[in-house]
Amino acid sequence: MNSIWQPVDHLLRALGRRYMKGLLWLVERSHAHARMVLALTLALFLAASYYSATHFSMDTDTSGILSRDLPFQRLEHSYHQAFPQTGNTLVVVIDGDTSALAASALERLEAWVRAHPAEFSAAYAPGGGEFFQRNGLLFLDKPDLQNLANRIVDAQPLIASLSRDPSLKGLLDLLDAAMRQRRTGGQRIAGLAPLLDQMTQAVRAQIDGRYHEVRWGALMAGGDASASERQRFLILDPVLDHASLEPAAMPIRALRAAVRDLGLDAAHGVHVGMTGDALLDSEQIKTVSEGAGLALGLTLGLELILLTIALRSARMVIGVLAS
Numbered sequence: 238m239n240s241i242w243q244p245v246d247h248l249l250r251a252l253g254r255r256y257m258k259g260l261l262w263l264v265e266r267s268h269a270h271a272r273m274v275l276a277l278t279l280a281l282f283l284a285a286s287y288y289s290a291t292h293f294s295m296d297t298d299t300s301g302i303l304s305r306d307l308p309f310q311r312l313e314h315s316y317h318q319a320f321p322q323t324g325n326t327l328v329v330v331i332d333g334d335t336s337a338l339a340a341s342a343l344e345r346l347e348a349w350v351r352a353h354p355a356e357f358s359a360a361y362a363p364g365g366g367e368f369f370q371r372n373g374l375l376f377l378d379k380p381d382l383q384n385l386a387n388r389i390v391d392a393q394p395l396i397a398s399l400s401r402d403p404s405l406k407g408l409l410d411l412l413d414a415a416m417r418q419r420r421t422g423g424q425r426i427a428g429l430a431p432l433l434d435q436m437t438q439a440v441r442a443q444i445d446g447r448y449h450e451v452r453w454g455a456l457m458a459g460g461d462a463s464a465s466e467r468q469r470f471l472i473l474d475p476v477l478d479h480a481s482l483e484p485a486a487m488p489i490r491a492l493r494a495a496v497r498d499l500g501l502d503a504a505h506g507v508h509v510g511m512t513g514d515a516l517l518d519s520e521q522i523k524t525v526s527e528g529a530g531l532a533l534g535l536t537l538g539l540e541l542i543l544l545t546i547a548l549r550s551a552r553m554v555i556g557v558l559a560s
Contacts, residue, residue: 296479328513329471334506342507343469356488359474485515
């Protein structure tokens with residue numbers, strides 16, 4: 238068995254001796270011509286830096302990690318061209334205590350977004366806009382539409398009175414007249430009890446310093462709106478800066494500040510959340526960058542400890558790290 242490995246062992250020893258001789262020769266020549274080596278190294282460094290700066294670039298567009306020629310990449314590109322509102326978007330989810338609060342919050346936030354084209358290039362509210370404001374009733378089922386029409390007919394005297402004097406005084410005068418009529422045996426007004434309950438809650442909230450809004454939509458509809466009716470969506474197209482580590486950081490910060498400044502919070506009956514590709518990509522890149530910084534710090538620290546133990550010279554440690 239030893240006779241088999243002896244030629245291999247001699248060959249490895251010979252290669253090792255030649256390698257060490259070559260390495261020692263290189264070190265001696267470099268030491269003898271230190272200035273020339275330093276000048277040549279600096280020239281190569283400058284040439285490599287210039288070539289890298291003019292021929293290479295990096296960005297944080299995660300869609301460019303894989304080849305654009307892959308079939309699924311082509312399909313995704315075609316899809317985003319046909320539906321540009323679906324790519325790299327921020328989706329704002331608005332939940333209101335009432336459907337009116339959710340609609341009002343959506344309208345205010347959409348107006349703010351359209352007034353800031355530097356952060357957002359487009360805004361789209363599914364199920365909203367002028368079209369649905371004019372034609373929304375056409376999307377109701379016939380029984381639901383008939384029930385709504387009946388309730389509007391029943392509330393017609395209330396609506397007519399308020400239209401003449403749409404103020405708090407007008408509302409209180411109307412309620413006073415309705416209660417007087419009821420006590421004297423007159424016609425019973427439908428929905429008076431729920432309206433009085435809502436007014437009572439509003440007065441108590443005002444006394445306690447709390448925010449409360451009378452649910453006029455629920456009173457007209459005959460009950461509280463469903464969870465889906467109290468929820469609105471706003472799809473935003475943020476202006477991304479792929480030269481930055483977090484391309485959507487500026488639009489996200491601006492949007493969160495706007496939500497805070499507009500008072501869209503739980504204290505005012507609104508809950509706002511955010512999701513979407515742009516936000517998820519930004520959070521992923523932020524997580525990776527934070528992890529990379531920690532890993533780099535630990536690596537350099539451990540390397541510094543090992544070099545200090547091995548070399549026992551501050552000059553040599555600094556030289557190795559600089560190299």
